Amino acid sequence: MENFALYTYDGIISSSFSSQIAAAKSSTTAAFHHQPQQQIVVMPPPPTMQTTTPPTPSSQATQTSQVVQVNGGGQSLTANNMMPVTKRNPKDYIFGKVIGEGSYSTVYLAKDIHTNREHAIKVCEKQQIIREKKREQVRREKDALNILSNSGSSLFVKLYCTFQDAERLYFVMSYAKNGDLLPYINKVGSFDSACTRFYSGEILRALEHLHDLNIMHRDLKPENILLDHNMHIKVADFGCSKILEQPADAVDNTILDENNPRPRSNSFVGTAQYVSPELLTEKTISPSSDLWALGCIIYQMIAGLPPFRSRSEYMLFKKILNLDYVYPDGFNADAKDLVQKLLVLDPNERLGTKDDQRYTSIRSHPFYKGLDFDTLHVTTPPPIYPYLPGNSEGQELRSQYRVPDHLEPGLDDKQLTRLLGLDGQSSSTTTPAPVPRPRKRSGILHMNDEEKQHQLHQQKCNSKWHSLVEGNLIVKQGLVDKRKGLFARRRMLMLTMGPHLYYADPVNMTLKGEIPWSPQLRVEPKNFRIFFVHTPNRTYYLEDPEGFALEWCKAIEEMRVNTYGVSPTTCT
Numbered sequence: 001m002e003n004f005a006l007y008t009y010d011g012i013i014s015s016s017f018s019s020q021i022a023a024a025k026s027s028t029t030a031a032f033h034h035q036p037q038q039q040i041v042v043m044p045p046p047p048t049m050q051t052t053t054p055p056t057p058s059s060q061a062t063q064t065s066q067v068v069q070v071n072g073g074g075q076s077l078t079a080n081n082m083m084p085v086t087k088r089n090p091k092d093y094i095f096g097k098v099i100g101e102g103s104y105s106t107v108y109l110a111k112d113i114h115t116n117r118e119h120a121i122k123v124c125e126k127q128q129i130i131r132e133k134k135r136e137q138v139r140r141e142k143d144a145l146n147i148l149s150n151s152g153s154s155l156f157v158k159l160y161c162t163f164q165d166a167e168r169l170y171f172v173m174s175y176a177k178n179g180d181l182l183p184y185i186n187k188v189g190s191f192d193s194a195c196t197r198f199y200s201g202e203i204l205r206a207l208e209h210l211h212d213l214n215i216m217h218r219d220l221k222p223e224n225i226l227l228d229h230n231m232h233i234k235v236a237d238f239g240c241s242k243i244l245e246q247p248a249d250a251v252d253n254t255i256l257d258e259n260n261p262r263p264r265s266n267s268f269v270g271t272a273q274y275v276s277p278e279l280l281t282e283k284t285i286s287p288s289s290d291l292w293a294l295g296c297i298i299y300q301m302i303a304g305l306p307p308f309r310s311r312s313e314y315m316l317f318k319k320i321l322n323l324d325y326v327y328p329d330g331f332n333a334d335a336k337d338l339v340q341k342l343l344v345l346d347p348n349e350r351l352g353t354k355d356d357q358r359y360t361s362i363r364s365h366p367f368y369k370g371l372d373f374d375t376l377h378v379t380t381p382p383p384i385y386p387y388l389p390g391n392s393e394g395q396e397l398r399s400q401y402r403v404p405d406h407l408e409p410g411l412d413d414k415q416l417t418r419l420l421g422l423d424g425q426s427s428s429t430t431t432p433a434p435v436p437r438p439r440k441r442s443g444i445l446h447m448n449d450e451e452k453q454h455q456l457h458q459q460k461c462n463s464k465w466h467s468l469v470e471g472n473l474i475v476k477q478g479l480v481d482k483r484k485g486l487f488a489r490r491r492m493l494m495l496t497m498g499p500h501l502y503y504a505d506p507v508n509m510t511l512k513g514e515i516p517w518s519p520q521l522r523v524e525p526k527n528f529r530i531f532f533v534h535t536p537n538r539t540y541y542l543e544d545p546e547g548f549a550l551e552w553c554k555a556i557e558e559m560r561v562n563t564y565g566v567s568p569t570t571c572t
């Protein structure tokens with residue numbers, strides 16, 4: 001067994017605990033309730049202490065790595081601040097569901113049996129770390145998290161303590177209850193300006209703090225921006241981080257050689273889509289790489305997808321080195337200017353790199369006008385709201401269209417039912433804007449089985465779309481623009497019995513996917529052309545160029561009521 005003395009982990013695992021982990025891995029539900037929080041403070045490891053052999057049960061109390069001080073735990077007290085001290089081991093936690101999988105770790109929700117506090121515990125298999133040569137990565141993560149946890153910033157996942165047993169290493173961290181940023185971007189398609197401003201502002205503050213401490217993250221991306229119970233960010237995953245000893249010396253001013261842009265696919269740290277040109281060419285190590293990643297994230301928040309995309313990693317690297325990306329129509333003009341100033345090939349020319357203190361030139365960019373960076377952490381984050389793309393001048397559709405107040409997100413069930421005319425009353429009582437003349441209703445839902453069979457036979461013989469919908473009877477179909485952020489694709493949308501909502505490529509006549517049905521599926525008309533289909537994991541942003549969004553909503557809602565026999569419910 002390799003010697004893990006380098007990490008100075010502490011703790012013991014019992015065989016029954018191993019089975020607890022195995023059981024927890026297969027568990028799908030968390031049985032925990034949120035408890036009032038108590039203060040826990042991490043002390044840095046005593047410099048002289050090291051483990052030389054993996055601990056055995058009888059050595060539990062003899063090895064110390066990090067000391068966890070528990071407020072009110074009834075244990076012995078430290079001399080300097082009279083706080084009770086407890087050495088932690090796996091028995092101090094009840095392990096719950098798996099909340100994440102890393103490349104060499106599994107992250108569990110766990111509860112401290114002494115404090116009732118929830119934690120995220122990252123469990124790494126030692127054998128795997130050795131096999132995959134990840135020792136350096138684990139050490140980096142621990143070192144960076146230690147520094148950050150002692151720095152008092154709330155913008156990072158906090159490391160409370162670490163310990164180990166014969167097979168595993170354990171990182172006990174603060175639990176970011178609301179997961180990472182990526183599903184939020186994917187769910188709404190893209191963030192509106194207020195949301196982008198707030199979250200990128202918090203990320204900028206985190207970078208200021210990190211870089212002040214001479215730490216580079218080097219793998220900044222939406223998946224590594226976690227969200228706590230108040231929806232404030234906690235930057236995580238410091239496995240690629242680098243602690244610079246002398247920041248000025250460490251910055252190599254050499255610019256990548258444009259005549260020889262030969263990226264080597266395994267030579268960089270970080271994630272391909274967010275990696276900076278200088279990390280690719282390995283010529284520069286500087287905090288400016290994190291500013292490049294910030295530019296990519298701001299772009300993604302607004303456009304819905306990262307700026308550099310390609311199926312092949314080689315092509316992706318070439319695009320990065322050639323600054324080969326585009327701004328879709330509707331991209332906020334100030335944000336575009338900011339992103340352009342961050343996605344600069346020369347790391348020394350990126351906005352912010354010449355600032356003496358903080359990133360004042362980024363803070364004072366017009367995109368952040370009116371944002372008070374210093375009070376962000378005590379500000380209530382804006383609700384995550386989709387960006388409605390506008391014209392090339394960057395005007396948002398919300399201002400172009402007169403969207404009645406009651407059509408804003410959060411439309412309640414009664415309003416929706418009335419609006420769609422499903423309560424038997426006229427929708428005009430709740431819709432001040434003129435209602436488009438409805439098309440003739442298909443009435444398929446109200447047919448008896450024999451009539452449906454006949455209709456199905458007709459479609460089989462006459463509809464070229466029939467072969468794409470798995471033999472289901474099409475109730476309604478039409479061309480829509482299906483958006484992902486600011487990127488739109490024309491699709492044939494088909495509502496069928498089942499129910500199903502298929503979408504197909506109308507040019508190549510291929511099925512592209514299906515909007516998953518469930519009783520929670522909910523429609524939300526935004527105006528005559530735009531409507532949302534909310535599902536638990538994603539909001540589908542659809543636009544009917546002919547202006548029959550209300551018809552679509554009505555048909556989908558009728559199908560839902562017909563299928564599940566329930567009145568509309570809110571999709572959260």
Ligand SMILES: Nc1ncnc2c1ncn2[C@@H]1O[C@H](COP(=O)(O)OP(=O)(O)OP(=O)(O)O)[C@@H](O)[C@H]1O
Pocket residue numbers: 099100101102103104105106107120122157173174175176177179180223224226236237239
């Ligand atoms: N403190 C935390 N609170 C809540 N969820 C967490 C926390 N830490 C990690 N997670 C979840 O666990 C997942 C895996 O985390 P981890 O850091 O092990 O892997 P990773 O980010 O994929 O790292 P790597 O790229 O090194 O494999 C994260 O994507 C996140 O969803």
